[in-house]
Structures are given as structure tokens and as C-alpha cells.
Amino acid sequence: MYTQIYILRFPKDTSDKPFIYKLVKEYDIEFNILKADILLQREGVMILELKGSNKASVEAGLTFLKSLGVKTERLATRIRRDDDICFQCGACTGICPVGALYLRRPEMEVIFDAEKCTGCSLCVPICPVRAMELAIDRDWVLPEETMA
């Protein structure tokens, strides 16, 4: 199995087309929507985890998306925590869908496991002191060539 997380940017005239359906049906790719922001007549952005039987099948699906004008970027974890700002309240642990932010008991310390983070960014606005941030550094988006 081959699993990667991608940011997909849909041009505004494509937002009414059933891309994801075709990914499943024709390319046999499993998907998990981590974030979706799609507005009719405007650019849409989705963060998807794509899982295929091998790297080639995921790449075939991506090639299909690109042929229809969808811009794709592979996502490394783009969320980071500023440990000087975080005051360890734990509010984020209630909303992180994958347990990348969790409490270590019994100390009740808030731990951020960047390896588990899928980049959904729900924690960014929830953090009362904005300790979680989306990195804008281009290094966080990995070029396709580096795909392992």
C-alpha cells in the first residue's frame, strides 16, 4: 500500500466535476478528506489522504487530476508548534482528529507528534494563544521528485 497526503487546488470552473468519484472508480484509490474548502465559482482547496495499492496507482490518479487542471502538492506536515507560546492548556487535544496533539498523563503535558499530524489545521484557530501555525516555508511542501 502507498499512502500520501496531498493538497489539491481546483480551478474555479472545475468545482462542479466529480473528480473524487473517478479517482475511486477508475484508479482504485481510497481517499480520506482531511480538509475541504470548495465554493462554487471560486477556487477550491482540498487536503486528501490518498491510498493506493502502490506508488504507481496513486501517481496515475494524480496524473489524471493534473490533466484536468487540478494543481497538486504533496504535503509534509505543515503544522508546527511554537513551544515558547504554547502554555499547555490542552484545548487542542479535544479537536485533533488523529491524536497528533494529546495529553501525556498523569503530567497532563500537551504533546505534539508531528509524525502523526495530517495537516488538517483545525488546531490553528482553536489554540487560544496561536501557538500552532501553518508553515509557509516552501520546504514543507515536497516536490513530486522526492516521493519515496
Add this chain to the structure above:
Amino acid sequence: MSKAKVQKSYEEINARIKAGEAVVVTAEEMVGIVRDRGPEQAAREVDVVTTGTFAPMCSSGMFFNFGQMTPTIKASHVWLNKVPAHAGLAAVDCYLGVTEPAEDDPLNKIYPGEFRYGGGHVIEDLLRGKKLLLEAKAYGTDCYAAKKMKKEVTLADLPYALLCNPRNGYQNYNCAVNLSEKAVYTYMGMLKPNCRNANYCSAGELSPLLNDPLYRTIGIGTRIFLGGATGYVTWHGTQHNPHVPRTPGGAPRKPAGTIMVQGDLKKMSHDWVRGVSILGYGNTLAVGLGIPIPILDAEMAAYTGVSDEDLFTQVVDYGYDYTNGIARNYGEVSYAQLKSGSIIVNGKEVPTAPLSSLPKARQIANILKEQISQGQFLLNRPAETLPDGR
């Protein structure tokens, strides 16, 4: 031979603190001491128990004076970094409240609003030594001719700055859930629909007023840790309500007592006073607060020996009930359950998350313990105790 019951006075405890002989433990450490040795023996061995809490605390703010200029001004509207302060006190005296958003904030127009900057952030920025834009407008009088003022100020430039919080240190607080079918953004954080998460906000067994449930030692004049400096309890807080159901140990089973506290802002630190933005709700201030409790007798030892297993709060619906003033709860949970990571509500397991920082609360209790052990912090006998409802 039966030993006489322990009775210690504030004077005796302070004498031991000054001599460097006082035995000081944190409220967490006291749990095991009382459990193992009983309250009478614990009272014999321990002189002071330190508590702590660090959480968003609405009803906080800063009194400040910004000094005169030439010609003089009697400000009627004042802003600090575009956050309005209340100027109707005197010519250049103001009060800045922490829930006040910046005047140009979009609020909840783009829902849920982010509330990036408000009164709490102004106070944190002052503590960080930043320069803030102070603006004032006035109508002008013969003795105060100026009609406007604009200058950059730092905390050092302000002749006077007092952190003055009319309600802090809530003795217990609701555990919040959302039984409605859409997500709600509350002061208790984001609550998912259909009761899929539960948020709570108390340090539990470390929380100051939960260790002195009937306000025997915490009262007007009690010296405390406030925002990294020394502060005082100056009154009971707004919404102080001793008339609530209590456990056999005296602990309230729902929100009860509160305290008004104040201290010199200039001596505080941004490590312990933090501006806060709560998504969809607004701004506030996270305050570090710690109170030492003198172990005068076995009763105080028993109170401070309270553990998370003995402390309960109620589960309240913020999807419908809270907004509509419906006094109803969905059962009681202990702080031990809340801290374990999940509770049962309506027969269903619901994950919990705290809004109150336990690592910070523990640090505060330890700082106080250190200061008292080294003879740097003495206890005050309250001039008056808080209303206990009796």
C-alpha cells in the same frame, strides 16, 4: 496518652516561615500525606499547602494612569493599540477590560471570528515591553484644554498600572458539552455536535478555592501569587455564590465562590499573564494565580488533602440549555474522570479536553512552595473572610 489536637496560628506559621523551618507542600503532594497519615497528623507535620491555577479568566483588566501632557487633557475616550479602554474615571485614569476586542476587529462577521487582538493582548504586550499606541479624545475644558492625544507608550512609561480582576479563581466550573446538531463556538471552546467532546476548566485538586471550600483562610487581604508577582485578594468576586450543593467534604459540586484580586502589573511577567483568543467567542486573559493555605488544624489539612476523586462538577449543555438559561445538567463527573480523558454522558463515552493548564498550575504551586520555604513569602490573616452563606 492522647495528643492534644493541633491548633496553629498565623503568627506561629509565619514565625516558622521566617526561621526557614516551615513545612510547605503543594496541594497535589498533600493528597497522599492526608491519605496516608490522616488529617490530624498531617496538620501536625505540614504548615502550608500551596495551590495554583492557570487558565483563561474573564472579568480581568487593568487600571492605569497615562500621565498628563501640555496642554492638559481630560480624556473621555481612550484606546490602546485600537482597543477601547473605559475613560470615565478621571482626567487620565482608565480601565482596560480583557474581553474588549480591538475596535476594527471583524468580530463574528466572518463566523467563527478569530478575535486576534483584544484587551488581554494589550496587557501581555505591555508586559513584553512592547511600545503601544495610546490615543485619547476629549471635549476640552478650561482646566483641560487638549482635545486629542496620540503617543507611543511602554509599561515603563505608564505612571501606574494595576492588574485588577473582579472575578478570578472560580471555585469549580461546568464541564461543557453540546447536545445540539451543529458545532458551537463557546467560551468553553469549540464543542462538536451530538456530544462528541467535553471541555472542562479547573485545576481540580490544585485549584485554590477547592482547597479551602468554605473560605476559612482565603479572604480580604490574603497575599497571593498573581501573574508572576505578589498580589492580594481584595474582595469576593462577582458571581460569588456560596449557596450551592456540596460534597460531605464541603467542596462545591458546581461553580461557587470567586475572588477579586489585584497586584502591581509592573512587577508581573508575560509568562503568567497571557492574552487569549477564543474562536467564535472573543478575547480574554489567561492568568496565573496561586494561593498558599495555612494548615491551622486538622480541618484545614482535610480540606487541602482533597483529591480529584473527591471533586465533582456537572455536565452542562452549551448547545441549547446554557444560552436559554435552562438550569439542567447531564450528570456529575469527578475531576479524576475528566483528567482520565473520557467521561460517560447519556450512556455514551465522550472524550474530554482541559482548557486550564495543569503543568502551569503545578509550576505556580511549586514557585510558591519555594518562596515560602525560603522565607520570602509570608501569609496574611484575612481582614474579613469571604461570604460563606452562613
